[in-house]
Amino acid sequence: MSKPQVVVYGASGYTGKLIAEYLAKRGISFIAAGRSESRLKAELGKVPFVDRVEVQYAALEHTVEALTELFLGVKVVINVVGPFAQLGREVVQACLSAGAHYLDTTGEQDWVIDCKAEYGQTFADKKLVLAPATSWMWNAGLLAAEVALETSGIDSLDIVYAPNGNPSPASTKSFLRMCCQPQLKLELNKFQPWPQATAYEATVPGFHQHLLALPWSGGCEPVWYADDERVQNCSVLTAFTNRPMMELVVAKMKEFADLAPTLSAKEQEELTNAWGESICSTEPPREIEEINRVVISCWARGNTTVKHVVFFNTCGYLQTGVMAAELADRLLRNQHKRVGFTSAVHAVGHRELIAACAEEGMHCWEPA
Numbered sequence: 001m002s003k004p005q006v007v008v009y010g011a012s013g014y015t016g017k018l019i020a021e022y023l024a025k026r027g028i029s030f031i032a033a034g035r036s037e038s039r040l041k042a043e044l045g046k047v048p049f050v051d052r053v054e055v056q057y058a059a060l061e062h063t064v065e066a067l068t069e070l071f072l073g074v075k076v077v078i079n080v081v082g083p084f085a086q087l088g089r090e091v092v093q094a095c096l097s098a099g100a101h102y103l104d105t106t107g108e109q110d111w112v113i114d115c116k117a118e119y120g121q122t123f124a125d126k127k128l129v130l131a132p133a134t135s136w137m138w139n140a141g142l143l144a145a146e147v148a149l150e151t152s153g154i155d156s157l158d159i160v161y162a163p164n165g166n167p168s169p170a171s172t173k174s175f176l177r178m179c180c181q182p183q184l185k186l187e188l189n190k191f192q193p194w195p196q197a198t199a200y201e202a203t204v205p206g207f208h209q210h211l212l213a214l215p216w217s218g219g220c221e222p223v224w225y226a227d228d229e230r231v232q233n234c235s236v237l238t239a240f241t242n243r244p245m246m247e248l249v250v251a252k253m254k255e256f257a258d259l260a261p262t263l264s265a266k267e268q269e270e271l272t273n274a275w276g277e278s279i280c281s282t283e284p285p286r287e288i289e290e291i292n293r294v295v296i297s298c299w300a301r302g303n304t305t306v307k308h309v310v311f312f313n314t315c316g317y318l319q320t321g322v323m324a325a326e327l328a329d330r331l332l333r334n335q336h337k338r339v340g341f342t343s344a345v346h347a348v349g350h351r352e353l354i355a356a357c358a359e360e361g362m363h364c365w366e367p368a
């Protein structure tokens with residue numbers, strides 16, 4: 001039995017199963033890896049299309065050694081075990097040791113900045129892709145930004161995400177930790193922090209009421225554009241349409257700001273993890289197009305140029321599955337456009353990634 005070329009690490013989780021589904025739909029065999037073989041088998045047994053491909057199962061310790069052994073001979077690793085700032089380093093290091101491309105689904109800005117600084121050059125030297133945040137957050141806003149940047153003269157991007165949905169358990173831990181860390185935007189090519197624990201009333205196309213918005217880590221678009229000569233300014237806000245949930249996060253951010261000075265970094269992570277566990281311990285239902293509608297708005301400016309790109313789309317988690325499968329598919333066929341640290345959008349191409357999501361009915365072919 002030959003070894004599949006793709007590993008989904010954390011395949012038993014909410015997003016891991018969606019990635020498994022979209023890989024299988026494309027006919028891509030994979031190794032479903034995690035910490036419990038029985039849980040992996042039980043969870044993957046529920047996933048559409050998986051019976052059409054060969055799936056091997058691997059339960060292993062979360063150590064560089066065990067992960068390296070699993071990744072040897074594999075071309076693409078998709079890491080879905082978060083929070084990534086807490087659990088990602090072992091997986092990235094194992095990819096480097098085994099010579100595999102690394103993708104993950106993080107939404108944590110600080111993790112993406114660390115990935116670039118710590119591992120970007122080594123991945124580039126080995127001609128491997130290092131694509132953290134191969135996920136809806138933060139590639140959907142980047143898709144709108146790249147469409148705006150097709151117009152010459154644009155150098156500044158003001159992006160808003162407006163999702164309607166419920167997070168998974170690991171997502172809840174991840175967003176609580178990232179909202180409590182420094183949250184950065186790009187101003188005149190330099191990272192600048194958003195004010196701590198501060199929410200904004202946002203105007204979002206498609207809504208008559210203002211939505212409550214937060215930097216939600218700052219997003220990764222400022223990181224993707226940090227060394228891009230086209231862009232000087234880039235900010236990202238996120239406004240979940242569920243206002244009580246946003247108000248709860250603001251309250252937690254204020255509580256954290258009061259407590260943080262008395263806590264070590266480790267204790268801070270434990271605190272946000274404990275909050276996450278108390279808020280969400282069960283999987284949300286599968287997204288439905290009629291409910292989980294999302295808006296991405298990007299105001300793009302140059303001196304005398306303006307472009308407003310708006311996408312009215314659906315299902316951020318399902319899109320994460322498609323984005324990861326699309327990049328994995330292209331990596332298997334050596335059709336990627338970049339190596340080293342990169343966004344999925346820049347590795348696949350923005351029009352190509354829009355097309356992949358549009359083919360699944362989750363994206364419009366053209367902005368509004």
Ligand SMILES: NC(=O)c1ccc[n+]([C@@H]2O[C@H](COP(=O)([O-])OP(=O)(O)OC[C@H]3O[C@@H](n4cnc5c(N)ncnc54)[C@H](OP(=O)(O)O)[C@@H]3O)[C@@H](O)[C@H]2O)c1
Nearest residue numbers: 010012013014015082106107135136137168169170171174
């Ligand atoms: N940015 C975005 O748009 C986006 C979209 C989707 C997901 N994400 C991120 O992706 C991550 C996963 O999300 P999810 O929806 O799949 O969450 P989930 O349903 O809670 O699944 C978490 C997965 O991680 C595994 N896991 C947890 N702790 C582990 C540990 N200490 N060692 C090894 N495995 C461990 C779990 O294994 P068990 O089954 O054994 O518990 C499970 O497979 C989160 O950080 C989330 O924020 C981001």
